[in-house]
Structure formats: structure tokens, C-alpha cells
Amino acid sequence: MVREIEAAVIERAGVPPVIETLLLDDPRPGEILVRMTASGVCHSDLHVRDGEWQRPGPIVMGHEGAGVIEAVGEGLDPGVIGRAVALSWYAPCLRCRECQRGRQWVCTGSPSFRHAQADGTTRLARRDGSPVLAYLSIGTMASAQVVPATAVVPMTDGVPPEVAALIGCGVSTGVGAVLKTADVPAGSTVAIIGLGGVGLSCVMGAVIAGARRIVVVDTNRAKLDLAGTLGATHSVQADPANPVATIEGIREAAGEGGPDFVFEAIGLPATIEQAIAVLPPGATAVLVGMTAFGQTVRFEGFPFVDGARRIIGSNYGSAVAALDFPRYAEWFLQGRLPVDRLIDRRLPLAELDDAFDRLRAGQAARQIVVFPGASAG
Ligand SMILES: NC(=O)c1ccc[n+]([C@@H]2O[C@H](COP(=O)([O-])OP(=O)(O)OC[C@H]3O[C@@H](n4cnc5c(N)ncnc54)[C@H](O)[C@@H]3O)[C@@H](O)[C@H]2O)c1
Ligand SMILES: [Zn+2]
Ligand SMILES: [Zn+2]
Structure with a gap:
């Protein structure tokens, strides 16, 4: 029929x-x-x-x-x-x-x-x-x-x-990025850049993981406030014209040199580069946001390797x-x-x-x- x-x-x-x-x-x-x-x-x-x-x-x-x-x-x-x-x-x-x-x-x-x-x-x-x-x-x-x-x-x-x-989609992608792809240990410090359905799900995942600090980053104040009601502990209002201030804001909010894990949940080269730049030695950037086809991101090779940093792509959490x-x-x-x-x-x-x-x-x-x-x- x-x-x-x-x-x-x-x-x-x-x-x-x-x-x-x-x-x-x-x-x-x-x-x-x-x-x-x-x-x-x-x-x-x-x-x-x-x-x-x-x-x-x-x-x-x-x-x-x-x-x-x-x-x-x-x-x-x-x-x-x-x-x-x-x-x-x-x-x-x-x-x-x-x-x-x-x-x-x-x-x-x-x-x-x-x-x-x-x-x-x-x-x-x-x-x-x-x-x-x-x-x-x-x-x-x-x-x-x-x-x-x-x-x-x-x-x-x-x-x-x-x-x-x-x-x-959004929940499995965000919660799974934290709990499955990155397997964030309890007591970790986590930053999440971008608070749409995917990034807000990362926040919920970080709460379930028992993260000690959850730093959220977005250009939109209302998104930061919503993330706070879900369990984010610190917020940074991003200014796309001043990425250095965003990076410093994340480091300061995370304490101890920076977060153990950063989740990028937007898919812009600029914010992916921020997620990598903010990593202290030994820390991990988890890329969840997806860029337009053909776009590339840049980071300096030596300090990345010397500091044993990691980048993971997370598909579908x-x-x-x-x-x-x-x-x-x-x-x-x-x-x-x-x-x-x-x-x-x-x-x-x-x-x-x-x-x-x-x-x-x-x-x-x-x-x-x-x-x-x-x-x-
Ligand atoms: N990895 C996967 O399997 C998977 C699955 C689903 C979605 N995605 C991707 O995840 C990304 C997010 O999806 P979504 O539906 O949550 O998107 P969304 O548009 O709802 O959320 C993006 C958020 O980023 C914020 N933002 C935009 N520019 C910013 C900047 N420069 N600095 C700080 N914040 C900024 C916006 O205010 C918004 O809150 C998309 O790229 C989507 O394609 C990936
Ligand atoms: Zn989707
Ligand atoms: Zn198969």
C-alpha cells in the first residue's frame, strides 16, 4: 500500500x-x-x-x-x-x-x-x-x-x-562524548565550548561523570545561564573578536593551568583552535562539532607533542x-x-x-x- x-x-x-x-x-x-x-x-x-x-x-x-x-x-x-x-x-x-x-x-x-x-x-x-x-x-x-x-x-x-x-542525536552525541569517547574520570576539570543541544548534553554528561569543575563557553549569555542550571560551575562569555581573552578566561576558570578535557561542540576552525590552545600538558581536546567540508585547523606541532597533549574526534558519542x-x-x-x-x-x-x-x-x-x-x- x-x-x-x-x-x-x-x-x-x-x-x-x-x-x-x-x-x-x-x-x-x-x-x-x-x-x-x-x-x-x-x-x-x-x-x-x-x-x-x-x-x-x-x-x-x-x-x-x-x-x-x-x-x-x-x-x-x-x-x-x-x-x-x-x-x-x-x-x-x-x-x-x-x-x-x-x-x-x-x-x-x-x-x-x-x-x-x-x-x-x-x-x-x-x-x-x-x-x-x-x-x-x-x-x-x-x-x-x-x-x-x-x-x-x-x-x-x-x-x-x-x-x-x-x-x-544531541543527547547521545554530547553525553557519549564525555562518558564513552573521552571516558572522563571523576574529579576531572572539563571545559565545553558551544552550548547548543550537543554542548548542553556534554554538560549533563560531565555532571554524571563527576567532573569537579565544569567551565562553559558561549557567546550567548542565556546559554551560559541555562548550562548553569544543568550543573556548570563556571562560565566564560566568548568574544569571537578576542580569542586570546576566551582562552585566558577558560584557563582561569579551570584553575591548575587549564582543564583536563575540552569539548568543542560548535564546529568552527577558530573554536577548535581555541580548544587545542587551552590544553595544559597531558590534557585532551575532544572534537564533537563538525566543520564545513574542506576546512582545516592549525596548531603548533612542537609544544603539542612535547606536552603529550591529545585530540580525539567523537562521532555520535x-x-x-x-x-x-x-x-x-x-x-x-x-x-x-x-x-x-x-x-x-x-x-x-x-x-x-x-x-x-x-x-x-x-x-x-x-x-x-x-x-x-x-x-x-
Ligand atoms: N560529532 C557528532 O557525531 C555530531 C553529532 C551531532 C551534531 N554535531 C555537530 O555539533 C555541532 C553543534 O551542534 P548543535 O546542534 O548543538 O549546534 P547549535 O548551533 O545549537 O550550537 C552551537 C552553539 O555555539 C555557540 N557559538 C557559536 N559561535 C561561537 C563562538 N565563536 N564562540 C563560542 N560559542 C559560539 C552558539 O551560540 C550556540 O549556542 C555542529 O557542528 C553539529 O554538526 C556533531
Ligand atoms: Zn544531529
Ligand atoms: Zn557495520
């Missing part, structure tokens, strides 16, 4: 989304049809919207989503129909060397690279029959979507759709979605991970480009597209 769905489509990277009615085909073996309930607006969508990341098109935006299972492909258990789920934007192939090592965040056989299903085709089409891709194979800015079954993670009862959606999503959901229910405090706006799909404007201006914490009929349970 072919269904009509509403989706935010961009023709190619760099152009605004248009809300279109598309045709969605049935799920095939290894695929699941999900009715979407919530989809967060992450800066990674904005990188595509603004043409900083080239992607094929036309493509349905969105990769931070939650929904309810409506149908399953042949061979999958129909008993899961009606189950609330969160979606992983990196559907693991479960067969490659990295998946077998348990490192699904660097899976080399994922269909997510191709923005299609495992067989390379898509279940989405325009009325004229021309195919439409789904961003990272899940394209969550749509009223419903067919996704790879390995992208679907059952959600713990009692977790609201908005929170489940954020677990699908080293998430194994099937294990980590339920863990983060449980922490939310226990009050240890107050994900709902990150949400500062709920909007209909039609206002997506307005949400991108707010995100580009650095004004948003996390904005969530909510779909009609989404229940609170």
Missing part, C-alpha cells in the same frame, strides 16, 4: 526546505515503517540546508527523530507494531569489522552514508514517480518514514516523544544505539539527565526554515518539530 506523507524536502544542499506531499511505499525485508511523533532541529541539518555539507538531492531532512512503529517488512516480528521508538542516524550493518568489534559508530557498511535503504533504493517518491532520498536513511522531518530495522530502538515507557527524539538509548532514557526517568530542559520551542513542520534561522543566529537550545497526533506517552 502506498501512503501519502508530508515531508520537508530540499532539492539539493544549500536551498531552503519545501513542505511536499510524497508517496511512501511499504517496508521491505529488514525495514520498518515509523509514524513520526517528534524530530529535533540539529545543526547537522543546518550544515546541509546552508550548503556547508554537500549531499545528494532531493532529500528529506532530519536525523533526530522518534515515532511509533506502524508496519514491518517481511520476516520481522509484527508484535512490535504500536511500539514507541527512537531512531539512530547511523544504522549499523552489523556485519563489517567495526560492527563486529562493537564499534558501530564507525560502521563501514551502513546504508546511512547513501541516504537510502540497505539495497540502495528508497521507499519515497514524488507523484511523478521520481525517487526522493531520506537524510541518513531516516529523514525524520516527515510525518512517516520507512527506515532500516537496525536504526530502530524501542523506547522505554514514560519517555515523551521529544525526549526520545533528542536521545537520537561512540553510541551503540541499542544499548545506549535505553540507558539514557532510564537516566532521564531517574531525573539524572534532564533532557526536557533543553527544549525551548515546539513547532509544526511548516516552520522548519524559521527554526533554521533561529539556530543559525545561535538563539536556539533545542527546537522540536512535533507531528499531529503525537501522544505524550
Whole structure:
């Protein structure tokens, strides 16, 4: 049965989304049809919207989503129909060397690279029959979507759709960068540069890790204040025109020469360079923010090596979605991970480009597209 769905489509990277009615085909073996309930607006969508990341098109935006299972492909258990789920934007192939090592965040056989299903085709089409891709194979800015079954993670009862959606990207990325990628020991001093959904999740992760000092850095005062309510102990208001003052501010707030760990959660060469420059000997910069394609960063070689400093790239907070999503959901229910405090706006799909404007201006914490009929349970 072919269904009509509403989706935010961009023709190619760099152009605004248009809300279109598309045709969605049935799920095939290894695929699941999900009715979407919530989809967060992450800066990674904005990188595509603004043409900083080239992607094929036309493509349905969105990769931070939650929904309810409506149908399953042949061979999958129909008993899961009606189950609330969160979606992983990196559907693991479960067969490659990295998946077998348990490192699904660097899976080399994922269909997510191709923005299609495992067989390379898509279940989405325009009325004229021309195919439409789904961003990272899940394209969550749509009223419903067919996704790879390995992208679907059952959600713990009692977790609201908005929170489940954020677990699908920002929370797993930020909390996981601290607890999994960097494995920050209790008592460490941590600095976090950039306080969007990802950086604020790093703050929550640093609290759970038992960091002694948590220094937060942003240009926006309101973000610093919000981070303070989540457990940040010191704040530095960044002035992009004066990076030296920002570096000195971080060192002073961290004490003891500087922080043990710095998390960069913006993706600008200038702030990545600040994260590296602020490291005292033996300390680690964890790069979480993603730059526009082709950008490079610079640092001086000798002192970096002489001081045994480290840089780590963190993809998806080293998430194994099937294990980590339920863990983060449980922490939310226990009050240890107050994900709902990150949400500062709920909007209909039609206002997506307005949400991108707010995100580009650095004004948003996390904005969530909510779909009609989404229940609170
Ligand atoms: N590594 C991953 O797996 C992964 C996953 C998701 C997102 N990301 C990336 O993480 C980054 C952050 O995503 P987000 O959705 O939280 O973004 P966001 O736009 O919501 O947050 C960025 C924050 O940085 C602040 N900022 C901007 N310029 C600054 C400057 N010069 N100095 C200090 N603060 C400044 C803004 O005020 C804003 O609060 C993006 O690059 C995104 O693509 C990476
Ligand atoms: Zn994201
Ligand atoms: Zn794999």
C-alpha cells in the first residue's frame, strides 16, 4: 500500500526546505515503517540546508527523530507494531569489522552514508514517480518514514516523544562524548565550548561523570545561564573578536593551568583552535562539532607533542544505539539527565526554515518539530 506523507524536502544542499506531499511505499525485508511523533532541529541539518555539507538531492531532512512503529517488512516480528521508538542516524550493518568489534559508530557498511535503504533504493517518491532520498536513511522531518530495522530502538515507557527524539542525536552525541569517547574520570576539570543541544548534553554528561569543575563557553549569555542550571560551575562569555581573552578566561576558570578535557561542540576552525590552545600538558581536546567540508585547523606541532597533549574526534558519542538509548532514557526517568530542559520551542513542520534561522543566529537550545497526533506517552 502506498501512503501519502508530508515531508520537508530540499532539492539539493544549500536551498531552503519545501513542505511536499510524497508517496511512501511499504517496508521491505529488514525495514520498518515509523509514524513520526517528534524530530529535533540539529545543526547537522543546518550544515546541509546552508550548503556547508554537500549531499545528494532531493532529500528529506532530519536525523533526530522518534515515532511509533506502524508496519514491518517481511520476516520481522509484527508484535512490535504500536511500539514507541527512537531512531539512530547511523544504522549499523552489523556485519563489517567495526560492527563486529562493537564499534558501530564507525560502521563501514551502513546504508546511512547513501541516504537510502540497505539495497540502495528508497521507499519515497514524488507523484511523478521520481525517487526522493531520506537524510541518513531516516529523514525524520516527515510525518512517516520507512527506515532500516537496525536504526530502530524501542523506547522505554514514560519517555515523551521529544525526549526520545533528542536521545537520537544531541543527547547521545554530547553525553557519549564525555562518558564513552573521552571516558572522563571523576574529579576531572572539563571545559565545553558551544552550548547548543550537543554542548548542553556534554554538560549533563560531565555532571554524571563527576567532573569537579565544569567551565562553559558561549557567546550567548542565556546559554551560559541555562548550562548553569544543568550543573556548570563556571562560565566564560566568548568574544569571537578576542580569542586570546576566551582562552585566558577558560584557563582561569579551570584553575591548575587549564582543564583536563575540552569539548568543542560548535564546529568552527577558530573554536577548535581555541580548544587545542587551552590544553595544559597531558590534557585532551575532544572534537564533537563538525566543520564545513574542506576546512582545516592549525596548531603548533612542537609544544603539542612535547606536552603529550591529545585530540580525539567523537562521532555520535561512540553510541551503540541499542544499548545506549535505553540507558539514557532510564537516566532521564531517574531525573539524572534532564533532557526536557533543553527544549525551548515546539513547532509544526511548516516552520522548519524559521527554526533554521533561529539556530543559525545561535538563539536556539533545542527546537522540536512535533507531528499531529503525537501522544505524550
Ligand atoms: N560529532 C557528532 O557525531 C555530531 C553529532 C551531532 C551534531 N554535531 C555537530 O555539533 C555541532 C553543534 O551542534 P548543535 O546542534 O548543538 O549546534 P547549535 O548551533 O545549537 O550550537 C552551537 C552553539 O555555539 C555557540 N557559538 C557559536 N559561535 C561561537 C563562538 N565563536 N564562540 C563560542 N560559542 C559560539 C552558539 O551560540 C550556540 O549556542 C555542529 O557542528 C553539529 O554538526 C556533531
Ligand atoms: Zn544531529
Ligand atoms: Zn557495520
